Amino acid sequence: MMSERDGYELFRLKRSYREGKNICQLLRKNGKNTEHAIEVSYDLQSGAYIAALEHNPERARQKAAYTADVAGVINSLCKPASVLEAGIGEATTLQGVIKHMDARVKMYGFDISWSRVAYAREWLRKKKVRHNVVLCTGSLLHIPCADNSVDVVYTSHSIEPNGGNEEPIIRELYRVTRKYLILLEPGYELAAADARKRMKLHGYCRGLKKICESLGYRVVIHRLFQSPPADPLNPTAITVIKKDAKQRSGNVLACPRLKTPLEEIGGALYSPKALTVYPILLGIPCLRVENGIIASAYPRIRTIRADKRKQGRRTSW
Ligand SMILES: C[S@@+](CC[C@H](N)C(=O)[O-])C[C@H]1O[C@@H](n2cnc3c(N)ncnc32)[C@H](O)[C@@H]1O
Numbered sequence: 001m002m003s004e005r006d007g008y009e010l011f012r013l014k015r016s017y018r019e020g021k022n023i024c025q026l027l028r029k030n031g032k033n034t035e036h037a038i039e040v041s042y043d044l045q046s047g048a049y050i051a052a053l054e055h056n057p058e059r060a061r062q063k064a065a066y067t068a069d070v071a072g073v074i075n076s077l078c079k080p081a082s083v084l085e086a087g088i089g090e091a092t093t094l095q096g097v098i099k100h101m102d103a104r105v106k107m108y109g110f111d112i113s114w115s116r117v118a119y120a121r122e123w124l125r126k127k128k129v130r131h132n133v134v135l136c137t138g139s140l141l142h143i144p145c146a147d148n149s150v151d152v153v154y155t156s157h158s159i160e161p162n163g164g165n166e167e168p169i170i171r172e173l174y175r176v177t178r179k180y181l182i183l184l185e186p187g188y189e190l191a192a193a194d195a196r197k198r199m200k201l202h203g204y205c206r207g208l209k210k211i212c213e214s215l216g217y218r219v220v221i222h223r224l225f226q227s228p229p230a231d232p233l234n235p236t237a238i239t240v241i242k243k244d245a246k247q248r249s250g251n252v253l254a255c256p257r258l259k260t261p262l263e264e265i266g267g268a269l270y271s272p273k274a275l276t277v278y279p280i281l282l283g284i285p286c287l288r289v290e291n292g293i294i295a296s297a298y299p300r301i302r303t304i305r306a307d308k309r310k311q312g313r314r315t316s317w
Pocket residue numbers: 035038039042043049086087088089090091092093110111112113116138139140141155156157158159160161162
């Protein structure tokens with residue numbers, strides 16, 4: 001829960017962001033970016049990725065080439081029925097990937113920042129994306145999806161600022177994956193000395209392949225993604241992990257705490273196992289553990305209120 005002081009702090013940080021300061025750097029503790037620092041810094045820069053694509057043709061061209069390559073990898077691995085981008089930002093990558101996907105593929109995306117998800121939704125609308133895309137907030141450390149629920153899960157520089165949390169994040173991504181997990185993240189081990197120095201300084205992730213192998217996961221591809229890299233100081237590496245999980249039925253979105261099914265009741269998502277309600281804010285399900293309200297009486301009270309309304313009686317609260 002955010003305190004009054006935190007609220008003031010955010011207001012102050014917004015001013016610092018406008019002055020061009022690096023917010024993650026201001027909030028970094030012992031060389032590590034906390035989830036709070038990541039959420040605040042990315043939320044404050046909401047809209048910046050879209051603006052860069054709209055105002056910089058070279059950036060737009062690079063993005064189009066990158067996303068075509070990402071889709072090429074996905075389509076060469078399998079014919080997915082569902083694809084999730086974890087840490088979707090403003091959907092500037094997802095939107096390019098979708099262009100190359102079969103129209104029947106169901107797409108999912110989540111991000112720690114609500115504002116970025118809201119921008120992502122606007123960007124997909126503006127680009128007239130016709131695919132079925134489900135967006136919500138969520139954390140890489142507590143992914144709001146059921147086990148083995150998505151055929152292909154990919155990340156694009158979202159594990160990047162989470163240096164020190166690589167292992168729990170990879171476990172979560174793997175848990176949700178049914179067929180392939182694709183990590184497009186800074187390739188620390190494959191990078192030149194100056195790039196490594198910068199990655200360390202910013203608290204970026206490292207050692208993803210080694211961690212996957214130590215967990216017993218089957219790494220089938222690991223190499224630099226683009227040659228030459230679009231950003232030599234932050235070259236992208238691709239790591240593909242194969243998983244053979246059984247086909248499952250049921251919804252993809254799940255309670256982030258228990259990974260159990262959610263029910264839509266009264267314009268919110270209720271977890272009967274966790275006795276917790278997750279709000280839907282302006283149409284965006286808020287599925288971070290912190291977003292949950294413990295409300296064991298919610299379905300009962302909701303029924304009483306609905307019954308009263310049917311009878312034309314008003315509730316007093
Ligand atoms: C560098 S941006 C990349 C965005 C997008 N994947 C793309 O390719 O344009 C990193 C994104 O990951 C999100 N992110 C970072 N850490 C996260 C976490 N622990 N849980 C959920 N999202 C996270 C950030 O909020 C941000 O939107």
